[in-house]
Amino acid sequence: MGKPTGFLEYPREETIERKPLQRLKDWKEYTEKQPEDMLKRQAARCMDCGTPFCHIGIEINGAASGCPINNLIPEWNDLVYRGKWKEALDRLLKTNNFPEFTGRVCPAPCEGSCTVELAGPAVTIKNIEKAIIDKGFENGWIQPRIPHKRTGKKIAIVGSGPAGLAAADQLNQAGHSVTVYERADKVGGLLTYGIPNMKLDKDVVERRVKLLRQEGIDFILNTEVGKDITSEELKNQFDSIILCTGAQKQRDLILQGREAEGVHFAMNYLTQATKRLLNIEVSEPLIDAEGKHVIVIGGGDTGADCVATALRQKCKSVVQFGKHPKLPDVRSDANMWPEQPNIFTMDYAYEEATAQYGHDPREYSVQTKKLVSDQNGRLKELHTVQMQRTSDDAGNLVFEEIPGSEKIWPADLVFIAIGFEGTELPVLKEFGVEHKNNKVDAKHGDYRTNIDGVFAAGDSRRGQSLIVWAIQEGRDCARQVDLSLMGSTVLP
Numbered sequence: 001m002g003k004p005t006g007f008l009e010y011p012r013e014e015t016i017e018r019k020p021l022q023r024l025k026d027w028k029e030y031t032e033k034q035p036e037d038m039l040k041r042q043a044a045r046c047m048d049c050g051t052p053f054c055h056i057g058i059e060i061n062g063a064a065s066g067c068p069i070n071n072l073i074p075e076w077n078d079l080v081y082r083g084k085w086k087e088a089l090d091r092l093l094k095t096n097n098f099p100e101f102t103g104r105v106c107p108a109p110c111e112g113s114c115t116v117e118l119a120g121p122a123v124t125i126k127n128i129e130k131a132i133i134d135k136g137f138e139n140g141w142i143q144p145r146i147p148h149k150r151t152g153k154k155i156a157i158v159g160s161g162p163a164g165l166a167a168a169d170q171l172n173q174a175g176h177s178v179t180v181y182e183r184a185d186k187v188g189g190l191l192t193y194g195i196p197n198m199k200l201d202k203d204v205v206e207r208r209v210k211l212l213r214q215e216g217i218d219f220i221l222n223t224e225v226g227k228d229i230t231s232e233e234l235k236n237q238f239d240s241i242i243l244c245t246g247a248q249k250q251r252d253l254i255l256q257g258r259e260a261e262g263v264h265f266a267m268n269y270l271t272q273a274t275k276r277l278l279n280i281e282v283s284e285p286l287i288d289a290e291g292k293h294v295i296v297i298g299g300g301d302t303g304a305d306c307v308a309t310a311l312r313q314k315c316k317s318v319v320q321f322g323k324h325p326k327l328p329d330v331r332s333d334a335n336m337w338p339e340q341p342n343i344f345t346m347d348y349a350y351e352e353a354t355a356q357y358g359h360d361p362r363e364y365s366v367q368t369k370k371l372v373s374d375q376n377g378r379l380k381e382l383h384t385v386q387m388q389r390t391s392d393d394a395g396n397l398v399f400e401e402i403p404g405s406e407k408i409w410p411a412d413l414v415f416i417a418i419g420f421e422g423t424e425l426p427v428l429k430e431f432g433v434e435h436k437n438n439k440v441d442a443k444h445g446d447y448r449t450n451i452d453g454v455f456a457a458g459d460s461r462r463g464q465s466l467i468v469w470a471i472q473e474g475r476d477c478a479r480q481v482d483l484s485l486m487g488s489t490v491l492p
């Protein structure tokens with residue numbers, strides 16, 4: 001343990017960010033490099049708990065509590081406090097293939113379950129994780145690890161998001177020959193086309209992909225399995241196949257006026273914005289928020305990313321509608337430690353919108369009633385009503401419209417960000433893989449589908465989730481594949 005009295009002596013120091021109005025001028029990451037003395041002070045706050053709830057990685061009420069990949073957090077906190085960065089990196093890489101992704105964009109369930117949170121604000125675990133891996137790259141400690149021996153077994157992975165990449169990394173290190181098929185023109189899944197550059201710089205993703213290529217993983221891009229190559233061809237060429245196709249089937253808004261020109265799925269907008277940033281040709285009609293009134297329907301993180309993107313494109317105004325009421329400032333009695341806190345926070349996008357327009361762009365408990373277009377079919381306004389949450393006679397939660405609360409909003413662009421239905425089914429059909437509720441029917445911890453030699457991991461199995469869960473499933477599934485091919489496994 002670093003400093004026994006650290007948590008009593010030092011307050012939590014929050015992530016240092018670039019000034020909102022400044023960062024709106026570019027697409028670079030919104031956080032700054034955190035000073036080393038601050039990180040050491042924060043590491044000193046760790047109590048090295050006997051039962052470190054930060055790394056338990058269990059689900060309570062459907063949300064992660066503690067780190068799903070069981071990062072050895074107290075160990076690397078202690079090492080950082082003592083200035084032993086290289087040793088901290090060794091510990092970090094034991095459990096996490098890609099800390100440079102989680103250190104930037106994980107919602108950090110580890111912090112929500114940190115024991116210090118019982119008496120005050122948690123240890124800033126995520127910042128410490130990011131600093132360890134960034135230092136690893138800066139100092140040249142991260143080098144390609146080329147496996148010395150090959151087993152002769154061949155594995156195909158469909159989809160190159162964090163689940164596919166984690167599985168590929170593990171299986172390649174176990175000596176198998178791994179080929180990753182990806183329908184997009186770049187590797188990374190939602191790490192590349194989904195999460196905006198200001199949260200996760202695409203150079204950071206590219207740097208990891210380069211390393212994986214150097215280590216021997218083969219990536220085949222612009223190739224949709226089930227369309228450009230059949231399941232039979234894959235089965236003939238490979239000993240095992242892992243489906244890591246994500247859960248990107250977008251939920252649509254069934255509403256009067258939905259067909260208006262100017263209404264788009266959030267993912268199409270975010271993907272296009274990243275392509276434009278990377279100077280990749282966009283074949284679809286341009287979606288640009290410059291000078292436009294933008295409305296984002298959906299109160300989640302994808303919606304927040306749309307707000308931040310529209311601000312950088314210099315929109316005229318932006319609002320984000322959520323159907324739920326504003327969250328409380330502190331945990332409610334139904335959301336106690338060590339659960340992930342379900343409380344009001346100011347995400348980067350909201351800080352930026354507030355700095356730009358003087359108010360938070362979020363509108364709560366809003367129901368969209370209809371979209372109205374002009375005589376040319378172009379969107380011009382959106383009609384809403386305020387909702388209230390009550391309960392019926394049987395005590396069930398019901399949402400009711402508040403009479404007289406109707407409102408008309410000017411709108412040139414609407415982004416639909418109301419979640420994802422699940423994985424795309426054609427590829428599952430192609431393999432004859434069974435599914436339930438738009439998820440591949442395979443058990444967590446086992447990952448086998450009903451088809452021999454075909455496994456599934458990540459969002460395609462779990463439903464739209466988090467990068468850290470995708471990494472957990474990719475690693476764990478790799479272990480099962482190795483076990484099934486070799487009869488025993490060297491993988492954790």
Ligand SMILES: Cc1cc2nc3c(=O)[nH]c(=O)nc-3n(C[C@H](O)[C@H](O)[C@H](O)COP(=O)(O)OP(=O)(O)OC[C@H]3O[C@@H](n4cnc5c(N)ncnc54)[C@H](O)[C@@H]3O)c2cc1C
Nearest residue numbers: 159161162163183189190225245246458459465466467470
């Ligand atoms: C806008 C947005 C922002 C997010 N922000 C965060 C965040 O800040 N933090 C966080 O932890 N999580 C975030 N998430 C969630 C996170 O990105 C996902 O949970 C994670 O990427 C899932 O990983 P995956 O590998 O299972 O699937 P994905 O990342 O979805 O990758 C699946 C890949 O499979 C490919 N594919 C699909 N079908 C085929 C086929 N037939 N042939 C070939 N390739 C195919 C797809 O093109 C895609 O590249 C965000 C999600 C979205 C949408």
Ligand code: SF4
Nearest residue numbers: 046047049054114115
């Ligand atoms: S729960 Fe918090 S204080 Fe305890 S070991 Fe983990 S990071 Fe340290």
